[in-house]
Amino acid sequence: MRSLGVAFAVGASDIVRSFRRTSLWATPGWFDFILAYRRTLLGPFWETVAMALWVGGLGVVFSYSLGAGDTQYLAYVSVGVVVWFYMSSLATTSANLFRSKDSLILSTNNPSYTYVLRHIVASMARALWHVPVLVAVLAMSAWPSPLQMMLSVLGGAGILLTSLWVAALIGLAGTRFADAHHGLSLAMRFLFFATPVFWRADALGGRSMIAKANPFTHFLDVVRAPLLGEPVADGAWTVVLATNAVGIVLTVLIYGQYNRRLVFWL
């Protein structure tokens, strides 16, 4: 075992070297996404269609059952679903991010974090194809002001920052423990209903603590609230920033400690 100082230095060095070598992850990440649709008729627009169906379905069904049948609710759902799908798919697919690239990892001597960055590029590319649905729904409800958009983009940057360490941690765990992928898929399915993606936290009344105790609520809020012209909930940014600060330090340490063993776990 390495000492904490050495582990941090090794982890940080691998991560910094990876960021610098963009050719190892930018274009390959894009191709990881686009090649999955190479033989299809709609190409990546399958993602747009799927998202439109999700937003439309949830919007129509729950706008009536929750008694909020307006375009504002549809905007609430669409931002929620787009952000949730990014976070959820990143978390579940990260468990296989190293395993799916085993032939490359075992034949090249590249910093292993480049595969994490590559996976994030592919996940972001996928989310990009969900944006047209968001734009359409926002155009139907209330188009946000430039300031609101900027604040929402800032929230998106917070989520991106989280992706950088969450994907690495889950990737390592998923490579070492084959159960991680299945456990995460199950957890994310449950959390979809336990997170205010399509329902409002204040609708829980006295039990809104359930939503507040869930960090995903705050990650959703920093992106969604500004776009809808609502104030970001108290403490949401604190949770996002504190989670990232702790997560980054922890990930660099764990990464420095275990990234050498990665090749033996494949």
Added chain:
Amino acid sequence: MDNTTGALSSGSDPGFRDFSVQLRRVTLEMSLVQRRGRGFALRDGIAAASRVPRRMTVLDDVSLTIGRGERVGVIGHNGAGKTALLRIVAGIYPPTAGACETRGRVSCLFNTALHGYGDATALEFIVLVGLTRGLSRKQVSSRIPAIARFSEIRGHIHAPIRTLSKGMRTRLSFAIAICIDWDVLILDEEIGTSDLRFLAKARRRIKDAEDGKTLMVASHNSRVIRDLCDRAVWIHKGRIRASGGVDELLAAYRAHHTKRRRDLEQTGG
């Protein structure tokens, strides 16, 4: 140097000052995870989860020096440790003990897998593999004609890579590996699956490389070793059993094989 005298030695360490690769007392241990249960019953799952990985010594106190410009063939049975040795030299496996120093740019070919790019065209495949081997977009673009010409796939450059034959993929992977700037070229097994004509072409290309370019190739194919190498190293159960001239070492290896087969026949194994 032992490669010119052809003498076999049980060690493998001629005292090169100007070396490309040097392994100093390298040991590599790996965890061998064995599943106890064979079925899918709950007790098998619990047994699998509570398994204790067995440590397996893949390479055991290996010291080896390869001089700049040497062309070394690595031979040995399946599981002897050839690939592990090459991966340590390529910097992919960190040794458990000891140290390995590889000088210069390394290019390697460990497999001809499609790396998930099956639906990419051959042209895109060259770009993607080139990028993951550390080339810039510009560097890859400038090498595309040479790679396509050498691999003889010019007529299929826009075809999905999954539609190319195994032989074409091997040629393409080899062409990418050899067209990247390298000081040390590492080839593992796959080159042995090439046809004789391409093998001769590969040999010419390697021999035409500038002086000072080092080659390490692992293969069961004695023709590959004889064609490409001027020195051989025999790995047996994770240790270097012998090192020396190619013909002598291949003859010793063959004799070992024959004796082993005879022993097995006599014992009915």
